[in-house]
Amino acid sequence: MDVNDPVVALDHVHKKYGSFTAVHEANFSIGRGEFFAMLGPSGCGKTTTLKMIAGFEQPTSGRVLLEGQDVSQVPPHKRNVNTVFQQYALFPHMSVFDNVAFGPRSKKLSDSEVKKRVTEMLHVVRLDEFSERKPAQLSGGQQQRVALARALVNLPSALLLDEPLAALDLKLREAMQIELKRIQREVGITFVFVTHDQGEALTMSDRIAVMSEGRVEQVGTPENIYARPESLFVAGFIGSANLLPGVIASSGGELVVELQGGNKIAVLANNVAPGASHETGGRVTVMLRPEQISLGQQGDITVRVTDSVFQGSSVRVVGRMNDNTEITALVSVDPSHKTPAPGDNLYMSWHPQAPYVLDGWPDTAGSNSTNVDSIEATL
Amino acid sequence: MTAAQAPRQAMGRKIVNAIASLGMLYLFAPIVVIVLFSFNQPKGKFNIVWQGFTLDNWRRPFAVPELTDALLVSLKVAFFSTLIATILGTMIALALSRYKFRGNGAINLFLVLPLTSPEVVLGSSLATLFISRGVDFGYVTVVIAHVMFQVSFVAVTLRARIRGFDWTLEQAAMDLGASPQRAFWRITFPLILPGITAAALLSFALSIDDFIITFFNAGSLVTFPLQIFGASRVAIPPQINVLATMLLLGSVLLMVGGVILESRKQRKTLAVTKTRK
Numbered sequence: 327m328d329v330n331d332p333v334v335a336l337d338h339v340h341k342k343y344g345s346f347t348a349v350h351e352a353n354f355s356i357g358r359g360e361f362f363a364m365l366g367p368s369g370c371g372k373t374t375t376l377k378m379i380a381g382f383e384q385p386t387s388g389r390v391l392l393e394g395q396d397v398s399q400v401p402p403h404k405r406n407v408n409t410v411f412q413q414y415a416l417f418p419h420m421s422v423f424d425n426v427a428f429g430p431r432s433k434k435l436s437d438s439e440v441k442k443r444v445t446e447m448l449h450v451v452r453l454d455e456f457s458e459r460k461p462a463q464l465s466g467g468q469q470q471r472v473a474l475a476r477a478l479v480n481l482p483s484a485l486l487l488d489e490p491l492a493a494l495d496l497k498l499r500e501a502m503q504i505e506l507k508r509i510q511r512e513v514g515i516t517f518v519f520v521t522h523d524q525g526e527a528l529t530m531s532d533r534i535a536v537m538s539e540g541r542v543e544q545v546g547t548p549e550n551i552y553a554r555p556e557s558l559f560v561a562g563f564i565g566s567a568n569l570l571p572g573v574i575a576s577s578g579g580e581l582v583v584e585l586q587g588g589n590k591i592a593v594l595a596n597n598v599a600p601g602a603s604h605e606t607g608g609r610v611t612v613m614l615r616p617e618q619i620s621l622g623q624q625g626d627i628t629v630r631v632t633d634s635v636f637q638g639s640s641v642r643v644v645g646r647m648n649d650n651t652e653i654t655a656l657v658s659v660d661p662s663h664k665t666p667a668p669g670d671n672l673y674m675s676w677h678p679q680a681p682y683v684l685d686g687w688p689d690t691a692g693s694n695s696t697n698v699d700s701i702e703a704t705l
Numbered sequence: 706m707t708a709a710q711a712p713r714q715a716m717g718r719k720i721v722n723a724i725a726s727l728g729m730l731y732l733f734a735p736i737v738v739i740v741l742f743s744f745n746q747p748k749g750k751f752n753i754v755w756q757g758f759t760l761d762n763w764r765r766p767f768a769v770p771e772l773t774d775a776l777l778v779s780l781k782v783a784f785f786s787t788l789i790a791t792i793l794g795t796m797i798a799l800a801l802s803r804y805k806f807r808g809n810g811a812i813n814l815f816l817v818l819p820l821t822s823p824e825v826v827l828g829s830s831l832a833t834l835f836i837s838r839g840v841d842f843g844y845v846t847v848v849i850a851h852v853m854f855q856v857s858f859v860a861v862t863l864r865a866r867i868r869g870f871d872w873t874l875e876q877a878a879m880d881l882g883a884s885p886q887r888a889f890w891r892i893t894f895p896l897i898l899p900g901i902t903a904a905a906l907l908s909f910a911l912s913i914d915d916f917i918i919t920f921f922n923a924g925s926l927v928t929f930p931l932q933i934f935g936a937s938r939v940a941i942p943p944q945i946n947v948l949a950t951m952l953l954l955g956s957v958l959l960m961v962g963g964v965i966l967e968s969r970k971q972r973k974t975l976a977v978t979k980t981r982k
Contacts, residue, residue, distance in 0.1 A: 380880060401879070
């Protein structure tokens, strides 16, 4: 995997349908051998971006580069990328073998070469025994493997996967996540993967592009995107987060942010998102992940517990601060301590590294509702 | 189920069966009569009263040359008009189900017009058009007239058959390096072929069968229905029944053949599943 050797590059790609902008200035590249995810809620433009890489859509402006070549106007059948479709789009009248052989045969390879390649690829996806079956005689997971083999047998520069696991049930989905990683390692081909499931993106990808309303909000490693989101949208969409609006009370060295209820949180200077205000009086939002918060008898900010849900390895505690702002903490189950119960008044504390500051308030960002929704959804 | 209900249910089933049998009788009696009377030995020129069994008519099925000629004309017309209408109708159905374009609704409306308008109107107005353009009536005008209603028929039935066709299959084919042409011929065409065949067979029958529109546009050309109608005032030879029975047998054979082919395909795939398991 090499980020500095881009296989796919989007150069200021813009896509409009009439007056509607589906993709706004997408500008990033995908390295050789990377497992790359495009993540976002439905309608964020991730599938349109994938289609532009595949060639089913043309950018309104900007360029799509494949192995350094501008392919913006090249039709799909002349691009060296292959797609695994959401519903697999297996050819129902052909056997598994003929499905997988379709690509090599389109490229007019010799029969012996076709047979060799198809047999090899069916082995990689562990379907050696199924080559004579029709797609309708396979399970969902097996169909998925056929779709993978059919695309990979062409040895594409990049494999594009459009919500590949959405059609599978939970258990199969988890098994296929591992399987996809194994296959990717085995063939060493760049995977570009579209999903709305942030958990899936976090577990599987080397890097993630988070998209919202046609814009690429951030591109980075899962760790980076989780720990250092660059926008309120990313902070709320990836994992769950307490997003606490406040005003910078003092700056210089570390920032002190005064929350709406008067509580103050200190933030280390390097824990400030790019673009966030450093000025006293600047409007910022403090992000605290639930698992970063400890509840106990010491700390600066009190919280009144309103709800406590046992989750096996941890307890999800929901409480309110003095100004009624809701806050969620994930605390480990500790037999030596009493589990927080509704009505308890406790102090919150955290590691000094934990608080992280983003620019603006969820309100002024204009996307408060989406943030709240996605926070609730991920809880 | 109580003991009292059982006989009542059996009774009900008997009644249903009886009604169904009557329905079948109603549908098949005319066909049975046609086939039966092809073995009749009529006295005089009208084959309408049963006289006695004979195989003579079947030994000499082409004994009435006008009738044979008319049948050949009909078959020829049906062949060409079906060919043209199937190609055009298939393209219309594909365009309508695949693309959203301006005028889509208008085409939909125009498509059902030939099927819903009275044939008298269609036939006569088409004839007027031919006369005003100075086109001589004959094969060409009859084929054009038949194509007119067959196209609609093929397009409408095929569009219904391919509703819900997964067009991402074509995308997938192109994604795998197939040109749009190869994607169509290797993927779309084989998958919609059963629908095309069914539409073509039915529209072939419509062409053979058509009287009114043909009557207006045939000029001196005599098709099978025109010949029977014209001759029926003078004579109804048993050869009409023989030829009609042949047509009937032909279409039944086609249908049975299709069913057998389909079930054999299924059995083959089933056999594969069994051996693999």
